[in-house]
Amino acid sequence: MQTLIAAALLLLGLLCFAFFYWITNRFDKI
């Protein structure tokens, strides 16, 4: 269970980076 929660939280962190890539592209066109 602990490993599953850890994997979910790691995924959350990676999603944040996906958001940052999106923002970088977005600021180019804002």
Place this chain on the structure above:
Amino acid sequence: MNTNLTGVVAMLVLTIIMAIPLGRYMAKVYQGERVWTDFLSPLERLLYRLGGINPAEEMTWQRFLRALLTINMLWLVYGFIMLFYQGILPLNPDGNPGMTPDLTFNTVISFVVNCNLQHYSGESGMTYLTQLGVVMYFQFVSAATGMAALAGVYKAMQEKQSSTIGNFYVYFIQSITRVLLPLSIVLALFLIIGGTPMTFEGKIPLTTLQGAEQNISQGPAAAMIAIKQLGTNGGGFFGVNSAHPLENPNYLTNMLSTMAILLIPMSMVFALGFYLKRRRLAWTIFGVMSIGFLVFVVSTVIAETAGNPAIADMGIQQQLGSMEGKEIRIGAEASAFWGIATTATSNGSVNAMHDSMTPISGFLQLLDMMINALYGGVGVGLLNYYIFIIIAVFISGLMVGRTPELLGKKVEIREMKIATLITLLHPFLILVGTALSSYLLVHHADIAWVVKPGNWLNNPGNHGFSEMLYEYTSSSANNGSGFEGLGDNNFFWNVSCGIVLILSRFIPIIGPVAIAGLLAQKQYIPESSGTLRVDTGTFGVMTFAVIFIVAALSFFPALALGPLAEYFSY
């Protein structure tokens, strides 16, 4: 002037004296000019070859940011795995366990983003492998990330017209090899001489004078403490950070540590002037930052040396000032100075308990982090200030009826949209986080979590509110200091602060780099008599006003509910 005050003045003056030549040196490093550390070039070339990096590549701002984000994302994965499984990894002589998932999430993000907010105690929550291989490693690379981002902005500001802003990896590697590593080695040696341990042996068992048995934690502390200060990281080797007698053994190590906290953030302002050959601009920025900083320092020193009125009412004399939560070897003045230096620079290390300081000091420490641009963290502090300059240029342009320009580049709607978003993000994260935690505390105090919301706070009322406000302010400013008195090692605080930490790190880096890159692409307009000069005292006052108004409008209600209410209610 008493000895303690002399010590404070000496720390400040000596730091400025060292920051000017260091700034000149850093400008030369980032411009690729010859410097005395060129003997490290073979090492750098080896690192480029190992990483598959072409150091001659000129990057667009988009490519520059993607490189920055990608390398940070890889560190997140690496650090997460290391911390979660540290209990079964080597270099663990005390048998410390792996971290829980939520504490891993908080800790790894905290160190990747140069914050070093610690919801664990180093003695029992980390192993020697993770102290060195995760914490200390991230203290170097996260600091270098901020410095490299700023170096890209220097390059963009210097260009007459260009679509590129330099190479992120080159700036990043050079920040470590040419600046952070040499300075850290020197400081670590001084710390070892001062009494800080540097060993891989486990705890030392000893018998105290009272006859009790104690196990004294030690470890490879000196190396980590040096970069913790120089890189404005702040994460302590020991739980109580630089209040610990092995982390900060005496007044001399305290002076060196305080100067190390301020040195690189100050140097980067001077480096801007040397890089752009606009020293007057650097002195204007430095002047605005220093005036704000000095007002904070003087007010805090006065508040702490005056003593605690609640203790005075008990009839207890306080010749040494308000000494609750402070170390006698450091004193009230140097603790007050450190408190402002650490919150101004996004460092976050502490040599005294901020929770125990007087309400005025708590108010100023909070405000320092809310502004987050009075020197600020390495690299990122000046990036934050750059956003305020953009806003000040725009408002000044509107006031005199001209198209706003910054160093020959028109500031238009796109740059202002980005600057506005970045400016609003910081109060948004702090206030939403504090509001959410306050709501849970009041309306759902009995949720069956490991630590019920009703048990989060050690202090009731306004001071308790300040503890929650401070936690999110420290997270959003990527500061990492704790007001403490808050039960923060639980799922809610670990995850919510982790999200605030990551958002408040990378978006405020992306914004200024994007603005600088967009401005660099524009046609250069030669300066004329009608150009708004940004290196004058008038513009400095304008920037100061922008910073003050933004901070006051965003944070005054929250500060009124916390430290100000506490001050006026006694």
